[in-house]
Amino acid sequence: MRLRPAHLRSRQEMTMIALLLYRTVADHILPWAVTFATRMLARGLNMPEPLVHSTGDYVVAQVTAFEHSVGRSLCPVRLTRLLRAWWRGLR
Numbered sequence: 047m048r049l050r051p052a053h054l055r056s057r058q059e060m061t062m063i064a065l066l067l068y069r070t071v072a073d074h075i076l077p078w079a080v081t082f083a084t085r086m087l088a089r090g091l092n093m094p095e096p097l098v099h100s101t102g103d104y105v106v107a108q109v110t111a112f113e114h115s116v117g118r119s120l121c122p123v124r125l126t127r128l129l130r131a132w133w134r135g136l137r
Contacts, residue, residue, distance in 0.1 A: 084098055084099065
């Protein structure tokens with residue numbers, strides 16, 4: 047059996063450690079932090095926690111609807127094309 051060089055072993059160990067830390071954060075700490083932030087927001091607004099959740103869902107739905115309707119026409123690339131076409135028409 048052939049051993050890998052030391053610099054490759056340490057790189058693989060670092061990758062495994064980073065993956066373990068990522069999984070720990072993603073699986074345990076992140077859900078706890080979201081729940082904690084929701085509770086603190088609910089307490090600060092003096093609202094029940096389920097109402098904060100449903101209000102957040104409503105806001106996300108409204109922003110998404112805005113982006114798909116008016117937001118597309120406000121796209122910088124599209125506005126640039128319209129301005130260039132308008133400028134060429136004036137000449």
